[in-house]
Amino acid sequence: MTGTSSPAATTPRLRVAVAGASGRMGRMLIEAVRASDDCVLAGALDVAASPAVGSDATAFLGIASGVPITADLRAGLQHADVLIDFTRPEGTLAHLAVCAELGVKAVIGTTGFSAVQKAEIAAYAEKTAVVFAPNMSVGVNVTLKLLQMAAKALGEGYDVEIVEAHHKHKVDAPSGTALKMGEVIAEAQGTRLSDRAVYERYGDTGARQQGTIGFATIRGGDVVGEHTVMFIGAGERVEVTHKSNSRVGYTEGSLRAARFLATRRTGMFDMFDVLGLN
Numbered sequence: 001m002t003g004t005s006s007p008a009a010t011t012p013r014l015r016v017a018v019a020g021a022s023g024r025m026g027r028m029l030i031e032a033v034r035a036s037d038d039c040v041l042a043g044a045l046d047v048a049a050s051p052a053v054g055s056d057a058t059a060f061l062g063i064a065s066g067v068p069i070t071a072d073l074r075a076g077l078q079h080a081d082v083l084i085d086f087t088r089p090e091g092t093l094a095h096l097a098v099c100a101e102l103g104v105k106a107v108i109g110t111t112g113f114s115a116v117q118k119a120e121i122a123a124y125a126e127k128t129a130v131v132f133a134p135n136m137s138v139g140v141n142v143t144l145k146l147l148q149m150a151a152k153a154l155g156e157g158y159d160v161e162i163v164e165a166h167h168k169h170k171v172d173a174p175s176g177t178a179l180k181m182g183e184v185i186a187e188a189q190g191t192r193l194s195d196r197a198v199y200e201r202y203g204d205t206g207a208r209q210q211g212t213i214g215f216a217t218i219r220g221g222d223v224v225g226e227h228t229v230m231f232i233g234a235g236e237r238v239e240v241t242h243k244s245n246s247r248v249g250y251t252e253g254s255l256r257a258a259r260f261l262a263t264r265r266t267g268m269f270d271m272f273d274v275l276g277l278n
C-alpha cells in the first residue's frame with residue numbers, strides 16, 4: 001500500500017516572559033529559555049528606572065532576540081503563556097495583577113513577602129495558575145522532604161537551628177528557603193513556625209527556650225546559597241546541608257514549573273506539586 005505521510009505534528013512552544021530581565025536570575029532564565037527546545041522568549045520586563053529598558057533582552061549575550069525589555073507590563077505580557085518572576089515583592093504583585101487580567105500563568109521565585117502579600121498571591125491564584133516557591137531547585141525540595149522526616153522522627157528532644165549564607169547583594173533575611181525549612185519542620189511537629197521562630201540573639205539573651213527554632217544569617221561575596229539545619233540533641237547532632245554551586249538548579253526548576261502550568265488554568269502550586277513530591 002502506498003500513501004502520503006502526514007506532516008509531523010508540531011507542538012507549539014511555550015511562550016515565556018521573564019520579569020527582572022536584567023537581574024542575576026532574569027539573565028540566566030532568558031539564556032535557559034533560548035537554549036530550550038520547547039520554550040520561546042515572548043516578553044521581558046524590568047523596572048522603569050532600569051538602564052536595560054529599551055534594549056534587546058539578549059543583548060547581554062551579544063545576540064538579538066527581537067524582544068525588547070519593557071516596563072510596560074501589558075506590552076511585556078500580552079504574547080506570553082507564562083511569566084517567570086524573580087524580582088521584588090512589590091514588583092511581583094504588580095506583575096501578577098496584569099497576569100490575572102490577561103490569563104497569563106506565573107512562576108514566582110521572588111522571596112521576602114509578608115503574610116498579607118502572600119494572601120494577595122493566593123487571591124490571584126484563583127484567577128490564573130501560579131507556582132510559588134522560595135527555591136526551585138530539585139535538591140532543595142528533596143532536602144525539605146528529608147527535614148520533614150527528621151523533624152518527625154527526632155521530635156522534641158532535639159533543638160532546631162537553621163543557618164543560611166548568601167551573596168552580599170541579597171536584600172531579604174532570613175532567606176525564603178530558610179523560612180520554608182522552618183515551616184516544614186514546625187508543621188511536621190504539629191506546630192506553627194510563628195510560635196517558635198527566634199530571628200535575633202544579642203546581649204543578655206537568657207538560656208535557650210525549649211521548642212524554639214533559631215535562625216542565623218551570613219551575607220558575603222558571591223555565595224550562591226547554602227542552608228544547614230541542625231537538630232541538636234544530648235550527645236549528638238544531626239546536620240542536613242544543601243549548597244548551590246550555581247544558579248542553574250533554580251533556572252531548570254523554573255522551566256519545569258512553567259511546563260507544569262501549561263495544563264493548569266487556575267490554582268496555587270509549589271515545587272512539591274511540580275516535582276511530584278507530595
Ligand SMILES: NC(=O)C1=CN([C@@H]2O[C@H](COP(=O)(O)OP(=O)(O)OC[C@H]3O[C@@H](n4cnc5c(N)ncnc54)[C@H](OP(=O)(O)O)[C@@H]3O)[C@@H](O)[C@H]2O)C=CC1
Pocket residue numbers: 019020021022023024025026046047049050051086087088090091092108109110111112133134135136137176250
Ligand atoms: N525561588 C528561587 O529558587 C530563587 C529565588 N530568588 C529570589 O529571586 C529574587 C531576585 O533575585 P536576583 O535575581 O538575585 O536579584 P537581582 O537584584 O539580581 O534581580 C532583580 C531584578 O528585578 C528588578 N526589580 C527590582 N525591583 C523591582 C520592582 N519593584 N518591580 C519589578 N522589577 C524589579 C531588578 O531591576 P534593577 O536591577 O534595575 O533594580 C532586577 O532586574 C530575590 O527575591 C531572590 O531571593 C533567587 C534565586 C533563586
Ligand SMILES: O=C(O)C1=N[C@H](C(=O)O)C[C@H](O)C1
Pocket residue numbers: 111134135166167170174175176177178224225226
Ligand atoms: O537571593 C538569592 O540568591 C536566593 N534566594 C532564595 C531564598 O531566599 O531562599 C533562594 C536561594 O537561596 C537563592
